[in-house]
Amino acid sequence: MSAAPEPGISAPASAGSIDVAALLRAALPLHQGGRLDEAEQLYRRILAAQPRHFDSLHLLGVICSQRGEHAAAVRQIDAAIAVNPAIAAAHNNRGVASNALGRRDDALASFERAVALAPDYFDAWHNRANTLLDLGRFEEATLGYERAIALRPDLADLFLKRGHALTLLNRLAPAIDSYDGAIARAPNERDAHFHRAMALARLGRFDEALEGYDKVITLKPEDAQAFSNRGAVLKALRRVDDALASYDRAIALDPAMAVAYSNRGILLKEMNQPDEALASFARALALQPDFDYLKGTYLHAKMQVCDWSDYERDCAQVSTSLAAGAAASFPFQLLAWSSDPATQLKCAKRVINDRYPITPSPLWQGDRYSHHRIRVGYLSSDFRDHPVVALTAGLFANHDRTGFETVAISLKCDEHAGVRDRLMPLFDRFIDADGMSDAEIARLVRELEIDIAVDLNGFTGGARPAVFAHRPAPVQVNYLGFAGTLGRSTWDYIVADRFVIPEDDRVHYAENVVYLPDCFMVNDGSRKISPRTPSRREAGLPATGFVFCCFNNSFKITPDVFDVWMRLLRRVEGSVIWLSANAGAVANLRWEAERRGVAAERLVFAPRLPANEDHLARLRLADLFVDTLHFNAHTTAADALWAGVPVLTCPGRAFASRVAGSLLGAAGLPELVTNSLADYEALALRLAEDPAQLSPLRQKLARGRASCPLFDTERFVRHLETAYTTMWKRAERGEPPVAFAVAPDHEVRTRAAVGDAHARNGKIL
Numbered sequence: 001m002s003a004a005p006e007p008g009i010s011a012p013a014s015a016g017s018i019d020v021a022a023l024l025r026a027a028l029p030l031h032q033g034g035r036l037d038e039a040e041q042l043y044r045r046i047l048a049a050q051p052r053h054f055d056s057l058h059l060l061g062v063i064c065s066q067r068g069e070h071a072a073a074v075r076q077i078d079a080a081i082a083v084n085p086a087i088a089a090a091h092n093n094r095g096v097a098s099n100a101l102g103r104r105d106d107a108l109a110s111f112e113r114a115v116a117l118a119p120d121y122f123d124a125w126h127n128r129a130n131t132l133l134d135l136g137r138f139e140e141a142t143l144g145y146e147r148a149i150a151l152r153p154d155l156a157d158l159f160l161k162r163g164h165a166l167t168l169l170n171r172l173a174p175a176i177d178s179y180d181g182a183i184a185r186a187p188n189e190r191d192a193h194f195h196r197a198m199a200l201a202r203l204g205r206f207d208e209a210l211e212g213y214d215k216v217i218t219l220k221p222e223d224a225q226a227f228s229n230r231g232a233v234l235k236a237l238r239r240v241d242d243a244l245a246s247y248d249r250a251i252a253l254d255p256a257m258a259v260a261y262s263n264r265g266i267l268l269k270e271m272n273q274p275d276e277a278l279a280s281f282a283r284a285l286a287l288q289p290d291f292d293y294l295k296g297t298y299l300h301a302k303m304q305v306c307d308w309s310d311y312e313r314d315c316a317q318v319s320t321s322l323a324a325g326a327a328a329s330f331p332f333q334l335l336a337w338s339s340d341p342a343t344q345l346k347c348a349k350r351v352i353n354d355r356y357p358i359t360p361s362p363l364w365q366g367d368r369y370s371h372h373r374i375r376v377g378y379l380s381s382d383f384r385d386h387p388v389v390a391l392t393a394g395l396f397a398n399h400d401r402t403g404f405e406t407v408a409i410s411l412k413c414d415e416h417a418g419v420r421d422r423l424m425p426l427f428d429r430f431i432d433a434d435g436m437s438d439a440e441i442a443r444l445v446r447e448l449e450i451d452i453a454v455d456l457n458g459f460t461g462g463a464r465p466a467v468f469a470h471r472p473a474p475v476q477v478n479y480l481g482f483a484g485t486l487g488r489s490t491w492d493y494i495v496a497d498r499f500v501i502p503e504d505d506r507v508h509y510a511e512n513v514v515y516l517p518d519c520f521m522v523n524d525g526s527r528k529i530s531p532r533t534p535s536r537r538e539a540g541l542p543a544t545g546f547v548f549c550c551f552n553n554s555f556k557i558t559p560d561v562f563d564v565w566m567r568l569l570r571r572v573e574g575s576v577i578w579l580s581a582n583a584g585a586v587a588n589l590r591w592e593a594e595r596r597g598v599a600a601e602r603l604v605f606a607p608r609l610p611a612n613e614d615h616l617a618r619l620r621l622a623d624l625f626v627d628t629l630h631f632n633a634h635t636t637a638a639d640a641l642w643a644g645v646p647v648l649t650c651p652g653r654a655f656a657s658r659v660a661g662s663l664l665g666a667a668g669l670p671e672l673v674t675n676s677l678a679d680y681e682a683l684a685l686r687l688a689e690d691p692a693q694l695s696p697l698r699q700k701l702a703r704g705r706a707s708c709p710l711f712d713t714e715r716f717v718r719h720l721e722t723a724y725t726t727m728w729k730r731a732e733r734g735e736p737p738v739a740f741a742v743a744p745d746h747e748v749r750t751r752a753a754v755g756d757a758h759a760r761n762g763k764i765l
Contacts, residue, residue: 018049027059036063054084058093065097073097088118095127104135122151126158133165141165156186163195170357172199172439190219194226201229204437206236224254228263235267243267258288265301274305274584292354295321296329303336303555305584306592311559322347327354331459331484336555336631339652341485341508348487349510352465358490362471363446366734369474373405374728377450377473378427379441380481381412381462385419387635388456388481390612394524394713396426400721407448409433409441412462442470451475451728455491458482474731478511480521483634483656485509492737493727495720496520499662500655508654512737514727515765516719517744518709519666521659523638525711530617539621540604545574546688549622549645551606551636554582556628557589564681565626566596572688578622581605619643623694624687629677632660641667642711646697648672648687650680666710669701718745726762739765 027042040063043056050056061076077094084090095110108131114124129144145162152158159181166175179196182189197212213230216223231246247264250257265280281298284291299314315337321328322343331348338344369375378396382388399406408427410420413434424430429448433441441464445453453473457463458481468476468490478491485494487510494501494511497520506513536543548568550557569575579589590600609615616639625640627633627649633640637647637660649660651673661673674680687694705711722742730737741763 018045020046020050020053024055031059031063036066039063052083054080054087054090057083058087058090061090061097062093065093065100068100070097070100074101086117088114088121088124091117092121092124092127095124095131099127099131099134104131107131108135120151122148125151129165130161133161133168136168138165138168142169154185156182156189156192159185160189160192160195163192163199167195167199170359172203175199176203188219190216190223193219194223194229197233198229201233201236203439204236206233209233210237222253224250224257224260227253228257228260231260231267232263235263240267240271244271256287258284258291258294261287262291262294262297266297269301269304272583274301277301278305278307290321290326292327293330293351296333299329300333300336300555303558304553304582306554306557306588308559308588308592319343322350325350327351331487332482335484335654335656337558339630339654339657341505341654344484344654345487345508345510348459348485350487351459352487352490356465356469358488359442359470363442364471364474367474368732369449369451370732371405371449371451373401373403374724375405375407375449375451376724377407377409377445377448377453378456379409379411379445379453379464379467380456381410381464382456382460382481383408383410383420383423383430384412389419389423390527391480391522391524391635391638392456393423393426394526395522395717395720396423397524397526398714398717400717401428404721404724407431407450409444411441411457411464438464438466439470441467442472445472451731452477452724454479455486456481458484458486475727475737477727483659484654485511489737493723495723496655497662498741499651499665500658505653506739512739513765514723514739515741516716516723517742518716518719519662521634521638521663522716522720523642523711523713525713527616527642528613529643530611530613533617533620536621539606539618541578541621542574542576542604545576546572547576547578547621547623548626548684548688549578549619549624549640550626550628550633551578551580551619551639552628552631552633554580554585554589556631556633557585558629559592560677561626561629562589562592563596564677564684566593566598567681568626568684568688569593569598569602570596571685575688576602576604577626578604578606581607615639616643619645624648624684626680626684627660629657630654631656632658634659637663638710641669641701642705644698644702644705646672646687646694646701648674648680648684650674650677663710666708667701668704668708669697672697715745722762741765 023042023046027039031039040060043060046053046056057080058077061073061080064073064076074094074097077090081090091110091114095107098107098110108128111124111128111131114121115128125144125148129141129148132141132144142162142165145158145165149158159178163175163178166178176196176199179192182192193212193215197209200209200212210233213226213233216226227246227250231243231250234243234246244267247260250260261280261284265277265284268277268280278301281301284294285298295318299318318328327350329347330351331344334344334347380388396406406427408430410432411434433444450473452475454477455468456479458478460481476491477493477495478486479495489510491511493514494509495514495516497516500520501509501513541547565577569577586605590603593603594600619640620643622645625645625647627647629650630652632649640647641663646669647660647664649664651658651661664670664672674683709715719742726740743763
């Protein structure tokens with residue numbers, strides 16, 4: 001708000017023997033000089049003689065406001081306005097006092113009246129714009145600042161605040177222009193450089209953002225906030241050591257800066273320094289327990305190293321915060337310990353609305369492309385040596401090129417040239433978009449006239465949900481990468497099956513559910529397995545004894561399922577459990593085993609192998625894959641089944657906790673889907689103790705592997721293409737997206753026949 005109320009003098013007057021004009025002339029310099037008590041005495045002498053003297057009533061109100069007595073100021077100025085409602089300064093000063101009382105709407109009404117009375121009244125326009133900004137009416141605030149700039153184009157503060165309003169509207173490019181205007185008028189204005197750098201970082205223009213933060217630090221070398229934000233930019237530029245140094249400098253300057261500790265923890269976790277990461281998160285929580293998303297991030301970091309100290313308490317705290325609507329966890333973190341789909345939807349909505357606001361002007365605005373082939377764009381950060389590629393390579397290879405044109409948009413630079421070389425020929429176009437901002441990628445999708453944009457990331461690492469918030473394509477699909485809702489109908493559809501999303505649970509998904517007939521998950525039925533199976537000794541396994549295995553990420557292991565595993569090891573003599581050697585978790589899991597009366601050496605940890613076909617061959621040594629509870633095995637379950645190893649699972653309610661059950665159904669082994677953790681334990685024990693029960697399951701899997709729907713990639717692709725065609729035809733007709741089910745294709749069809757059948761096989765629900 002404008003700092004000081006204005007006098008707003010009206011015409012002088014006299015009253016009998018008292019010279020009112022002289023008293024007013026004497027009072028004004030006292031008032032302007034800050035001698036408020038003396039000025040007040042003179043105003044009150046005038047009012048004693050002339051109770052309806054406008055200037056004295058008004059200026060007494062101004063004095064009240066200057067003293068912080070804002071309620072009295074409003075009453076006093078209202079008395080003046082009752083005498084003369086046509087003085088703009090009185091309405092402006094009333095607005096200043098109302099704002100100080102937190103009465104924003106009342107203040108806005110006063111400023112509106114002031115500018116109506118005096119259209120070129122700068123202070124009133126400025127105060128009006130500030131109030132609109134406080135009220136969250138950012139579009140109107142922007143226009144208000146533009147009016148104020150027209151009156152005072154020399155003031156940097158106006159450009160700065162207009163930049164803030166534009167930033168809050170997510171109009172980042174114009175915001176940067178406005179910050180540039182502030183800098184042009186005040187080159188050493190720290191806030192303008194700082195907020196300009198923030199906007200540049202949000203646009204993905206990290207080199208420019210780094211220059212901006214460096215300028216802030218030049219102007220203010222002890223600026224801890226600039227060092228903290230600079231660390232985030234350096235992390236985005238993959239200069240991890242420099243980023244860590246920048247966070248450390250921020251903390252040295254401000255040891256109470258929770259955000260610097262939190263960001264430092266995230267970086268350390270990615271640098272594979274879990275203990276230091278946990279210490280950093282713990283410090284951030286101690287400093288600011290309600291720091292956005294920190295509770296869930298800390299819990300997830302603990303779960304990655306299987307640190308279950310205070311596990312129940314930590315889960316309860318995140319649950320309570322989420323129930324209250326707080327920003328407590330990111331959706332991916334939640335999957336590992338909560339299988340409640342309603343909670344997951346609430347979490348996703350909070351994150352998507354906080355972090356990825358919808359663009360005011362969608363890039364696709366109803367255009368009809370009418371391409372000869374349906375143009376499908378697959379957007380992913382995982383076109384590299386990653387489980388997503390292991391699953392989807394067969395999809396890309398088997399697309400019907402007569403009916404579909406496929407485009408890969410890679411969101412992350414290729415770390416594995418060999419994988420990229422194998423993928424590129426599977427698409428009509430393969431585009432590297434790693435260095436592009438979200439807005440640039442969205443424009444690319446629009447310029448390519450993509451009919452169906454498929455998000456293969458969701459909320460996983462490297463995800464770019466903001467691209468989809470720009471609405472660059474007529475149809476946008478959430479598929480495969482994230483086993484859950486993304487919390488907004490920006491994604492028109494989520495691809496599922498009736499097992500992973502039961503009919504009654506569709507209400508917990510913001511997207512329209514598309515049901516595929518067998519299993520939602522694509523598998524590549526041409527994956528190779530090394531012909532040579534290593535010996536148990538080579539794999540680090542004992543020469544004899546039953547081998548339970550679970551190659552899931554360590555954060556999926558929860559104390560309840562680990563309790564079951566340890567009871568199984570105690571009861572099955574000579575047995576071991578074979579786990580993935582996830583960094584940081586080994587020592588904790590061995591300690592947890594010993595606490596439960598199991599020797600640490602009965603936990604065998606498998607190192608990562610460079611070739612997936614060697615890992616699949618190694619998997620053959622396992623007797624039974626035992627699944628995790630809340631966040632099932634996904635690709636790892638498909639690996640086990642492909643290698644001929646039965647998978648035992650216990651589904652929860654949410655998508656991520658039901659995937660292994662879906663895979664088993666499509667593999668012809670529904671008997672390995674149990675109804676409770678007690679049933680899961682009992683069946684695992686029977687299979688381990690009785691080879692006569694386990695052997696038929698392995699034989700059934702071996703016989704059916706070549707023909708079961710799970711590994712029939714061509715059948716899956718026909719079903720998915722039918723889904724795509726149904727989505728596309730609805731969009732072409734201008735119809736809204738709806739949930740539907742794809743009918744199973746039991747016939748062996750030629751490619752030509754498949755194209756004609758696509759549109760007939762989508763049953764609307």
